[in-house]
Amino acid sequence: MRPKLSARFFFLSLGVLVSLITSVVSFLNLVFETLNRRFPDVLNANYMYGYSTYQYEGIRTALSILIIFFPVYLLVSYFWKKYAEKEMGRIDEIIRKWVIYIILFLSSLVVVIDLVALVRYFVSGEITTRFILKVVAVLLSLFLVGAYYIYRLRAPRDTTGRPGMIFGGLGIVLVVATIIWSFAIMGSPGKQRMLRFDDRRVSDLQNIQYQVINYWQQKEKLPTTLEELANPLSGWALPVPPQFEKGETYEYRVLAPTTFELCATFALPMPKGWQEYGKGGIIRPMPMLDYGYGGDASYPYPGGMNESWDHEAGRTCFERTIDKDLFPPYPKPTR
Known part of the structure; x- marks a missing residue:
């Protein structure tokens, strides 16, 4: 094995690392935001009338990032895997192992932080259904990422490609199902x-x-x-x-x-229903007093409602x- 560093493999490794972590974070954000809209907590919400583009901003942001970065990850990961199955230099082999360890570490860190936040919300009175589904999404993400890259660490020269296809297929199904579900909650463009x-x-x-x-x-x-x-x-x-x-x-x-x-x-x-505090949309009851907000009928202000324009x-x-x-x-x- 020659002490060789390939610029191509280095940037492929960097692309895998960045696109995977971004995909995992955006996927979990999309799941959390969609669950918050599907199961609003009335303890932190008001019954509101009207539509505002702000109330789905979290879903749109996570959705747009995931739609772009996840296919990029699949493409870069494919070439990275093909390159790793060839005879690599010693430095390339070291980079490959470091990338896998960093992926496992960062993925675990993201999951642990999310679990801490979820448990904190749960002991504060979080809706049980919403809490369970969020935990399932977090653990499922950790399982798919962790199991696949631990396998890649132990079998770097796998030529069958079967495990990669299985994990890739499960990931694609999970991401596509989540995207479809988020559109069902938010509505089509x-x-x-x-x-x-x-x-x-x-x-x-x-x-x-x-x-x-x-x-x-x-x-x-x-x-x-x-x-x-x-x-x-x-x-x-x-x-x-x-x-x-x-x-x-x-x-x-x-x-x-x-x-x-x-x-x-x-x-x-x-639209009408429970909207949690934050960027929720309402119809302002007295627009004539709200010159500072402009002419938009909706404004992200918690606690307001006006059924007079229903x-x-x-x-x-x-x-x-x-x-x-x-x-x-x-x-x-x-x-």
């Missing part, structure tokens, strides 16, 4: 887009509602049409529906001197009556 369209519609209606109330406070009458709300001096213009090219419009009707109705057509029912799929109307005590007319300027 098409569904996410429709939810964001609906969120935009609610935001537009809230904006219009505020302008109607402001108009009434200034003139003590409701506008006849929405076009009367447009004000070039203040710079406010009517919101444009997200699919106006397809004929979508916002409807407005005056029902009484202080009662009006706003209508829009929604793609899906408004809707089903299709055309939905919202009737509003102005309370003169809550929204008194503005005083007339004295001359």
Whole structure:
């Protein structure tokens, strides 16, 4: 055996190490985030109405990392294994063993840290089902990674490829099943887009509602049409529906001197349910007081809920009556 160092094998080893650890961490993050959405803990959650892109940010991040890094790991690992089965130099052999030991060490470290965190949450009142499934995912990851690389350490010149195919097949099945399950919980990209369209519609209606109330406070009458709300001096213009090219419009009707109705057509029912603290999405109850947050109808703020904009799929109307005590007319300027 020659004391030879191959740059190709060195970078293949580095690629295996980085892509595997990244895949394991992103896989566990994806499982944990999806379980948190599937089994929300009501002790740390509020019942919320509305959609926000923030509430699935953890799933999306872990999902995107896993979808990229896991295939990269499989590809790099294949070439790394092929190279390791050939006659290597002494330095390459040392690198191979070090890489395997580092993989086993880092994988074990990740698993131990996750288990410590899980036990901590469990003794604090974590949901039993969620805790058990998380522990199973952690131990299964450790078993697959540990068993395969211990085997590679003991049988570096295996030419059958059977154990590698078995462990690789189990890993692929596990990762693909987890990805499919996370999409089932989060929804497809098409569904996410429709939810964001609906969120935009609610935001537009809230904006219009505020302008109607402001108009009434200034003139003590409701506008006849929405076009009367447009004000070039203040710079406010009517919101444009997200699919106006397809004929979508916002409807407005005056029902009484202080009662009006706003209508829009929604793609899906408004999401509702328990959302844990953190980046959960809500509909703000008083958007007119929240200038600092912009015009988005959803905001990652724990504890808020507003069922007044709850809707089903299709055309939905919202009737509003102005309370003169809550929204008194503005005083007339004295001359």
